[in-house]
Amino acid sequence: xANRTLTRAEVTDALVHEVGLTRQECSDLLDRTIExxxxxxxxxxxxxxxxxxxxxxxxxxxREGRNPKTGVEAKISARxxxxxxxxxxxxxxxxxxx
Numbered sequence: 001x002a003n004r005t006l007t008r009a010e011v012t013d014a015l016v017h018e019v020g021l022t023r024q025e026c027s028d029l030l031d032r033t034i035e036x037x038x039x040x041x042x043x044x045x046x047x048x049x050x051x052x053x054x055x056x057x058x059x060x061x062x063r064e065g066r067n068p069k070t071g072v073e074a075k076i077s078a079r080x081x082x083x084x085x086x087x088x089x090x091x092x093x094x095x096x097x098x
Contacts, residue, residue, distance in 0.1 A: 041082055053086040 015026035040047045045057040062078040
């Protein structure tokens with residue numbers, strides 16, 4: 001299988017087919033789900049989805065970086081990033097499909 005990105009439209013279409021709601025309702029459901037995950041990350045810093053994985057907010061400190069093309073050094077500011085760690089069940093599923 002070629003590297004391919006799963007789009008929101010494809011997820012919405014799958015929900016329409018599996019759940020039987022209208023396309024607009026499925027699109028709203030997906031949007032709301034993503035919004036809830038983002039809100040929870042903002043508030044608590046952790047979201048655990050059973051059998052899928054964990055999203056965690058990490059604080060990264062400021063550091064010196066380098067433009068790989070030009071070699072010019074630049075300061076990278078401190079920031080917060082969301083990371084994802086897949087569950088053992090998801091890892092096993094991905095491993096068996098390759």
